[in-house]
Amino acid sequence: MSYHQFKCSECIPERLEHAVDKLPGEELTDALPLGYLNTIPGTISERGCAYCGAKHVIGTPMKDVIHISHGPIGCTYDTWQTKRYISDDGNFQLKYTFATDMKEANIVFGAEKMLKKNIIEAFKAFPEIKRMSIYQTCASALIGDDINAIAEEVMEEMPDVKVFVCNSPGFAGPSQSGGHHKINIAWLTQMVGTVEPEIYSKYVINYVGEYNIQGDQEIMKDYFHRMGIQILSTFTGNTHFDDLRGMHRAQLNVLECARSSEYICDELRVRYGIPRMDIDGFGFEALSDSLMKIGYFFGIEDKAREIIEEDTARWKPELDWYAARLKGVKVCLWPGGSKLWHWAHSIHKEMGVEVVSVYTKFGHQGDMEKGISRCEPGALAIDDPNELESLEAMYELKPDVIFTGKRPGEVAKKIRVPYLNAHGYHNGPYKGYEGWVRFARDIYNAVYSPIHKLALIDISKDEFPTDKGFETSQSLSDVKLTDEIKNSPDLKQCTSKYDPIPEIRAKSGYLFPDPETGVLREVPIEKLRKNKVVEVE
Amino acid sequence: MDKKTAEEKMAQLEWYISKHCLWQYNSRGWDREKQNERILTKTKMLLCGENAHEEETTADRYYWSEAITLVGAFKRYFPWIEETSKEDFTVIMQLLKDKMDYTMIKGSLNKELIKEQY
Numbered sequence: 001m002s003y004h005q006f007k008c009s010e011c012i013p014e015r016l017e018h019a020v021d022k023l024p025g026e027e028l029t030d031a032l033p034l035g036y037l038n039t040i041p042g043t044i045s046e047r048g049c050a051y052c053g054a055k056h057v058i059g060t061p062m063k064d065v066i067h068i069s070h071g072p073i074g075c076t077y078d079t080w081q082t083k084r085y086i087s088d089d090g091n092f093q094l095k096y097t098f099a100t101d102m103k104e105a106n107i108v109f110g111a112e113k114m115l116k117k118n119i120i121e122a123f124k125a126f127p128e129i130k131r132m133s134i135y136q137t138c139a140s141a142l143i144g145d146d147i148n149a150i151a152e153e154v155m156e157e158m159p160d161v162k163v164f165v166c167n168s169p170g171f172a173g174p175s176q177s178g179g180h181h182k183i184n185i186a187w188l189t190q191m192v193g194t195v196e197p198e199i200y201s202k203y204v205i206n207y208v209g210e211y212n213i214q215g216d217q218e219i220m221k222d223y224f225h226r227m228g229i230q231i232l233s234t235f236t237g238n239t240h241f242d243d244l245r246g247m248h249r250a251q252l253n254v255l256e257c258a259r260s261s262e263y264i265c266d267e268l269r270v271r272y273g274i275p276r277m278d279i280d281g282f283g284f285e286a287l288s289d290s291l292m293k294i295g296y297f298f299g300i301e302d303k304a305r306e307i308i309e310e311d312t313a314r315w316k317p318e319l320d321w322y323a324a325r326l327k328g329v330k331v332c333l334w335p336g337g338s339k340l341w342h343w344a345h346s347i348h349k350e351m352g353v354e355v356v357s358v359y360t361k362f363g364h365q366g367d368m369e370k371g372i373s374r375c376e377p378g379a380l381a382i383d384d385p386n387e388l389e390s391l392e393a394m395y396e397l398k399p400d401v402i403f404t405g406k407r408p409g410e411v412a413k414k415i416r417v418p419y420l421n422a423h424g425y426h427n428g429p430y431k432g433y434e435g436w437v438r439f440a441r442d443i444y445n446a447v448y449s450p451i452h453k454l455a456l457i458d459i460s461k462d463e464f465p466t467d468k469g470f471e472t473s474q475s476l477s478d479v480k481l482t483d484e485i486k487n488s489p490d491l492k493q494c495t496s497k498y499d500p501i502p503e504i505r506a507k508s509g510y511l512f513p514d515p516e517t518g519v520l521r522e523v524p525i526e527k528l529r530k531n532k533v534v535e536v537e
Numbered sequence: 538m539d540k541k542t543a544e545e546k547m548a549q550l551e552w553y554i555s556k557h558c559l560w561q562y563n564s565r566g567w568d569r570e571k572q573n574e575r576i577l578t579k580t581k582m583l584l585c586g587e588n589a590h591e592e593e594t595t596a597d598r599y600y601w602s603e604a605i606t607l608v609g610a611f612k613r614y615f616p617w618i619e620e621t622s623k624e625d626f627t628v629i630m631q632l633l634k635d636k637m638d639y640t641m642i643k644g645s646l647n648k649e650l651i652k653e654q655y
Contacts, residue, residue, distance in 0.1 A: 029644035036649070251595055262564060266655040275599035278559035289557065289606055296602040345556045365647040366564050373555040 002031060004380055008388040014040045018384060024377040028369055033383040036364040038174045043386040045175075046408055047361050053176025054168035054183040055079050055135040057260055061211045061237040062244070063087035066122045066129050068098035070115050070147055071137025075099065075170075082406075084424045085211045087238045088218065088505055088529065092129065098122050102139050111140060116150050123161055131241035132163045141169035162241065164191055175362035175384070177259065177337065184263035187244065192268070195533035197246030200523055201230035201512040203298040206250040206274075208265050209257030209338075210281075212237030214428030215501040219435055220256075220281050223291060225510040225528065227303040228520070232531070235261055242533045248272045252297055254279055259337035259367055281431040282339075282439075283346025284312060284319065311433035319350060321491040322440035325477040327352035329447055332397065333375070334390070334404040335422035337363040341370030343403070348376060351440055356397045359385050361405075387411060401446045416455070418446040434496050441494040448473040538625045546617065547632040553614055554637070560603050566642050566650035573637050579604035581630035584611070585623040 004019035020031045039045040048056070051069075056079040060067050069076035076099035087093060100118045102111050119132065134147055151163040168182035205224065210217045217237040224231055232250045233243035253265045255278045265276040277297065279290035288308045295304030331353045333340050340358040347353050358371040359382040372381050380393060390408055394417055402412050402419045409419035420426055420442055430439040450471045457464050478486050485491070497503070509524040538546075554561060560572050579600055582589040589601055612618050621629070642650065 027640060029640055029646065032646040034648075252599070258559070258562075263655050266564075266568075270655075273595065275596050276563075277599055277602070278562075280559070286557065289610065292609070293602050293606045296605050297598055341559075364564070364649055366562055366649060369641075369645075369647060370559070370562050 004382075006389045006392050008392050009043070009386070012040055012042050015043060015386075015389075019380065019382045019389070020372070022372055022375065022377050022379045022381060026377075028372060032365055032372070033368050033381055034365070035360070035368055035383045036174055036177060036362070037384075039384060044388075045361075045384055045386060046390075046405070047174075047384060048176040049138075049170035050168050050172040050176060050179035050182065051075060051135060051137050051170040052079050053173075053179025053260075053362070054166050055133075055179070056083065057176060057211070058180055058183045058236055059133050059135060059166060060093055061085040061087075062131075062133065062239055062241055063089060063091075063093050064129060064131055065093065065241050066096075066098055066126060066132045067093065067135070068100065068118065068122060068132060069135045069137055070100045070111070070140040070145065071102050071135075072139055073099050073101045075137045082424075083211070084214050084428070085237050086215060086501075087212065092126075096126075100140075102137075107139060107143055110143060110145060112145050112150055115140075115145065115147065116154060119150070119154050119163070120158070123158065130161050132161065133241075134163060134165050136165070136167045136169050138170040141167070141171075164241070177362040177364065180260040181263050184261060185267065188247075188264050188267050188271075191245045193245070193248045194536050195242055195245040196536060197232055197243070197249055198532040198534075199230065199232075199249065199515050200527070200531075201228060202515050202518055203227070203229040203300065203513070204232055204250050205229055205252045205254050205294070206233050206235060206247050206268075207231050208235040208253050208255045209259075209261035210234050210237050211257075213423070214425050214430075215499075215504075216281065216429045216431040216435065218501050218504050219429050219432035222504050222507075223307055223432070224294075225512075226307055227291075227295065227298075227300055228510070228512050229294070229298065229300075230512060235264060240530060243531060246531075246533055248274075250274055252277055252294070254294060256281055257338045259363055280342055280346070282342045283350055283436055284316065284433060285350065286342075286346050287431075287433065287436075288312070315433040315437050317490055317492055318437045318494050318496075319440055321493050322437070322444050323351045324481060324485050324491065326440065326443060326447070329353045329401065329443070330356045330397065330399045331443075332357040332359075332394065332399040332402040332404070333371075333422075334359045334385075334402055334408060336361050336405065337367055339403070339422050341367060341374050344371055344374035346436075347443075350436070351443065353443070355379055356399055357382065357393055359383070359390075361385075391415065401443060416452065418449070418452065420446050429500070434500055437494050438496050441496075444477065445473060448477040450476065538621075538628060543625070543628050543632055546615075546621075547629050547636060549615055550611060550629070550633050551636055551640075553610060554607070557610065558603075558607065561637060561641050564649055565652060565655070566645075569642050569650070570638065573634060573641065575600040576603045576607070577630060577634045577637070580607050580611075581626060583608045584618070584621075584626045584630070 003016050004021050009015040017034045020033050076097050080097035147165045151165050166183050168179040172178050233247050253274050253276050255265050268274045269276050280286035291304040295301035333355050344355050355375045357380040403422040405423050412419045426442045429435040509522045511520045512523050563569050579589040
């Protein structure tokens, strides 16, 4: 591998070691982009800050919590509702956001009194909510407000509430990744072990690094429950504050997004002896291997096999319909931190697309090791790209579609490259067998939409044919197919419902083996939604 | 089995692991050493028909789960696995362990591997 020199970054020589071409026959030991370093002055990074990483990625998906930022209003506004981490009980965490709205006077005279007033006011405004997470910002960190002391005062005065404090101001690291680290460790130190949860199954896990984007967690939860596995907590999608206080009682931590949550898994392993098992919930083969691994751990691999066989038979013909039409489509896989490695190999192998570039905004070198290993030779790997580098790469690589966030996605659209939202998704969930077909459908619709041609015509002045019918996605995609594939009775388009999640939520319960006797008994869905915990004195 | 054949077979197994396995990428060098040692040793034991349960701990159970999943995948991908002798597995798996220790730890360019704390 060799470093990739962007022409636009010749004036920023430090950028050279942040991009690498994966050449045939070369290995990770030949070259690896630098990562998780401070953004170089002069380059316009697409990164978020450490406050955003703590609050927006990890804190806010908790569903029964008042999430309050101690800082100016803009910090909370810009981290509100920008990700689709839904919950199964009304989406309080998406509907409301809270800030202490610090102003100049607070910076000069301190804002602790105002913070306390805000906390009490918020609890009174939402009396059914008894849990709070306070996020420090740059402003409150710089003036030295003691948020923990205020939280203690409030908890003394209001004994039925619990408050978690996350001290991760925007400057606490090179990117949002610094915030992931801080909130992982803060949660473990302040909260884990402060309740004892009820255990109702022989098999108990924490599902870590999963944020329920458009229902991902609920899809995976259904698989685990069908296997008889109790999910003590999900860190942190669609989960209760108190569930996460009982993480120490799991037998296994099943880790999905290692970039954002490996820290808490590693520490739970050191402090409580709970093993960490990294899995992939994306892609038929990777998901099947992951379910099997978990099955082997508990000795219930037959249960995993049943799900794999049933869901593969149900959804594979639909995946293959898209795979036949996506073969050779060029993709820039440009997500935030973990999807470059979750997706790189699976989309190539199972959908036939060619990953021409991987990048990560806030990943570390370990993420690049995974991403580069999992893509094919010829790909360009970029760490923390700036906007000009992204544009140069797109002009050079000519991708048919890019998978990225909303901001770089809009940049791509300006040069007429379609994009799919790799963070919040277009029509997710993308996890699970059905989800993977939904992802394939979204890629297909992005690449073959007739709008890309139509948008180039200015009907006020351009000549355009009036003797032809409209093109459709399928008329464009099927040009290159053989009749055998076009007319195959075995392949069919996605039949997934508009939203597959309500059906899962409507289930009445699941069978779990009793922790003592192993006898199967049904646990109703209401109990699965809210597990009992007992406070530890 | 001659050295060249053993190396070719080792390269196939290494390719599979590089595309599919996340356990090799723990963020610290000492952690990767342990992962490689425990999972690849158990994989070798299972390939050689031995009982790879060494302790009654959840940690051991975890390493075993990764190893048995890997063995299943090796059998799916590489038909030669079924015809390979115990002696040859020992050679191939030692080559694999040495190669992975080099690529992922000793020769790795990842600067975070030498940090002590998580």
